[in-house]
Amino acid sequence: MAENRMNPDRAGAAQGRALAGDVLVPGSARAEKFALDKPLSFWGGYDSEAGRIIDPTHPQTGLSLAGKIMVMAHAKGSSSSSSVLAEAIRNGTGPVGIVLKERDLIISIGAIVAAELYGLAVPVVCLDASAFDRVMAAPGMLRIEAAEENRAARIYLE
Amino acid sequence: MLQLSERDQAMLAGEFGRGAARAMQIVARTAHVMSAPNLIDICSAHIDGCLYHGQASLDFVELFVEAGARVAVSTTLNVGSLDLIHPELYHGDRAVQSAAQRLMQAHLLLGCESSFTCAPYQLKNRPAKGEQIAWAESNAIVFANSVLGARTSRYGDFLDLAAAITGRAPYAGLHVEENRAGRIVLRVEAFAHRTSRDIYFAALGLLVGKIAGAVVPAITGLPDDTSEDEFKALGAAAASSGAVALFHAVGITPEAPTLDAALQGQAPLKTVDVALADLDEVRQTLNQGREGDELVAVALGTPHFSLAEFQRLAKILDAYEGAPKSDFYINTSRFILWELGERGLARAFEERGIQIVVDTCTYITPVMKKLSGLVMTNSGKWASYAPANIGVTVAYGSMDECVRSAFEGKVRFHG
Numbered sequence: 001m002a003e004n005r006m007n008p009d010r011a012g013a014a015q016g017r018a019l020a021g022d023v024l025v026p027g028s029a030r031a032e033k034f035a036l037d038k039p040l041s042f043w044g045g046y047d048s049e050a051g052r053i054i055d056p057t058h059p060q061t062g063l064s065l066a067g068k069i070m071v072m073a074h075a076k077g078s079s080s081s082s083s084v085l086a087e088a089i090r091n092g093t094g095p096v097g098i099v100l101k102e103r104d105l106i107i108s109i110g111a112i113v114a115a116e117l118y119g120l121a122v123p124v125v126c127l128d129a130s131a132f133d134r135v136m137a138a139p140g141m142l143r144i145e146a147a148e149e150n151r152a153a154r155i156y157l158e
Numbered sequence: 159m160l161q162l163s164e165r166d167q168a169m170l171a172g173e174f175g176r177g178a179a180r181a182m183q184i185v186a187r188t189a190h191v192m193s194a195p196n197l198i199d200i201c202s203a204h205i206d207g208c209l210y211h212g213q214a215s216l217d218f219v220e221l222f223v224e225a226g227a228r229v230a231v232s233t234t235l236n237v238g239s240l241d242l243i244h245p246e247l248y249h250g251d252r253a254v255q256s257a258a259q260r261l262m263q264a265h266l267l268l269g270c271e272s273s274f275t276c277a278p279y280q281l282k283n284r285p286a287k288g289e290q291i292a293w294a295e296s297n298a299i300v301f302a303n304s305v306l307g308a309r310t311s312r313y314g315d316f317l318d319l320a321a322a323i324t325g326r327a328p329y330a331g332l333h334v335e336e337n338r339a340g341r342i343v344l345r346v347e348a349f350a351h352r353t354s355r356d357i358y359f360a361a362l363g364l365l366v367g368k369i370a371g372a373v374v375p376a377i378t379g380l381p382d383d384t385s386e387d388e389f390k391a392l393g394a395a396a397a398s399s400g401a402v403a404l405f406h407a408v409g410i411t412p413e414a415p416t417l418d419a420a421l422q423g424q425a426p427l428k429t430v431d432v433a434l435a436d437l438d439e440v441r442q443t444l445n446q447g448r449e450g451d452e453l454v455a456v457a458l459g460t461p462h463f464s465l466a467e468f469q470r471l472a473k474i475l476d477a478y479e480g481a482p483k484s485d486f487y488i489n490t491s492r493f494i495l496w497e498l499g500e501r502g503l504a505r506a507f508e509e510r511g512i513q514i515v516v517d518t519c520t521y522i523t524p525v526m527k528k529l530s531g532l533v534m535t536n537s538g539k540w541a542s543y544a545p546a547n548i549g550v551t552v553a554y555g556s557m558d559e560c561v562r563s564a565f566e567g568k569v570r571f572h573g
Contacts, residue, residue, distance in 0.1 A: 024190075024191045025187075025191070041398075043211070044542075044543040044546050044547055045546065048211070048212055049212075054546050055546050056545055056546055074371060074372060074401065075401060076367075076371075076399070076400055076401050078296050078314075078397075078398070078543075079206050079294045079295055079296050079299070079312065079313060079314030079315065079318075080206055080209060080211060080314065080315055081314060082314040082315040082316050082317070083207065083209075083211035083212070083214060083215050083314075083315040083316070084211050084212075086214040086218075086315075086316070087211050087212035087213065087214040087215070090212070090213065090214050091212070102372065103191060103192065103193070105188065105191060105192060105311065105312060105313070105314065105317070105331075106312065106314040108188070108191040109184075109188060109191075109314055109315070109316050109317050110314075110315075110316075112184060112187050112188065112191075112316075113184070113214070113218060113316045114214070116180070116183070116184065117214065117217050117218060117221070124191075149187075149190050150159070150190075
């Protein structure tokens with residue numbers, strides 16, 4: 001940890017498994033990856049009590065994001081999704097970290113408010129296309145280190 | 159890096175009260191997410207957070223109520239989870255009902271108007287072209303940007319209220335002129351001559367959302383006499399299948415007198431031709447009903463029915479005798495209901511056995527009597543969300559087809 005903080009770029013490049021991105025919402029997480037095959041609207045698409053995808057047209061319907069790091073290329077759908085995400089985070093039925101390819105306000109605000117209201121920090125990071133594709137392709141666990149808004153995020157493929 | 163004004167900083171430091179400080183903190187954090195250089199003043203806000211999604215909804219608003227915060231700009235409210243004018247319609251969980259009511263009322267304590275509509279653009283004081291606003295509710299956002307030419311990013315719950323309390327929004331996204339340029343062109347084959355014209359707009363909207371994602375589309379080929387209700391259907395559908403917050407209808411909408419103006423003089427990333435066959439395919443994908451299937455109900459008014467739509471429906475109803483065999487629901491705002499009342503129309507619809515639902519929408523809350531079976535709608539948005547939200551199956555048809563089917567109690571398509 002300390003070494004990475006001192007020189008994160010080189011540490012990552014040397015190991016070939018750390019990627020840099022933008023911090024949309026700070027925090028840290030280490031969990032199994034859940035890559036969404038299609039964009040998901042949390043509102044109308046995710047049950048924040050049961051913690052599962054309920055959109056019947058979504059290819060991963062019935063599956064849970066609880067405790068996972070959600071990887072999603074871009075968001076879609078209703079602006080109510082911020083609330084559903086915040087509620088899922090409050091209930092512990094939501095993702096513990098989020099990796100995006102496009103900056104998404106609605107997802108980010110859900111995580112910001114969960115942090116403001118409940119002190120539950122779910123990091124949201126945004127990666128460029130090539131880094132995002134590497135995350136999508138990587139097997140195993142992910143780790144997100146996104147301590148501060150104005151510094152780069154680190155995503156480790158473990 | 160975000161530069162806050164002196165006043166923003168004072169607000170953040172608590173000089174305008176604890177509530178304003180918390181709201182500014184959220185606006186500033188959002189501005190960071192959007193890479194905004196600064197904040198701007200807004201003229202109005204529209205708030206989606208009065209729809210109950212769980213304890214987090216209440217915790218957020220009550221924090222501001224307890225701090226004595228008030229909204230700083232004219233602020234309308236989106237639908238809630240309840241019809242406060244017809245509370246007896248609700249037959250869901252009582253604890254949720256009570257929390258949902260508390261949430262709606264908490265917003266009134268903050269100084270918001272009791273509009274409770276997803277179509278605030280049907281109210282009298284709607285935003286003008288070029289005005290900076292902070293609106294939530296995906297269909298209201300796309301309508302305000304596209305049809306009114308007002309400027310809002312795609313805001314959602316929480317930021318909407320934070321912007322209303324601070325009167326500020328991040329200067330980014332669709333607040334910025336150059337981000338409003340059309341980037342892809344959709345050439346739509348003429349469909350104005352088709353009998354079921356209304357659902358072609360919704361079907362086109364769903365396709366636009368799929369093709370455009372979050373990119374601004376410029377659409378050519380729409381009829382010159384496209385009505386606000388037809389744009390409403392198009393926009394609502396586009397915002398449910400994609401993240402569309404602005405479209406240009408070339409030759410019709412305010413920022414698109416010409417294709418070149420819609421594109422702000424740049425070449426488009428791509429041009430896509432949309433054929434009638436593509437729209438028919440969307441219709442078929444959405445529709446789960448077959449000719450002659452038993453129909454439980456018809457649900458119109460998503461987004462909220464306008465006065466013009468009620469007038470059109472009244473004309474269609476003239477061709478039928480008695481009451482419909484299927485339940486018949488129309489969602490609208492309490493303001494439109496009052497206008498109908500003044501014209502003696504509200505009673506006329508009631509006498510025909512039509513249930514008008516206000517303040518909410520039939521696909522987000524249990525107000526329909528039967529929540530299983532086949533329900534017919536002309537709304538692309540209702541068709542997209544209702545199956546997951548309330549568990550019904552959807553038949554998708556035009557307003558004419560919906561009315562005919564309701565009176566026969568069976569799905570009927572005109573072909």
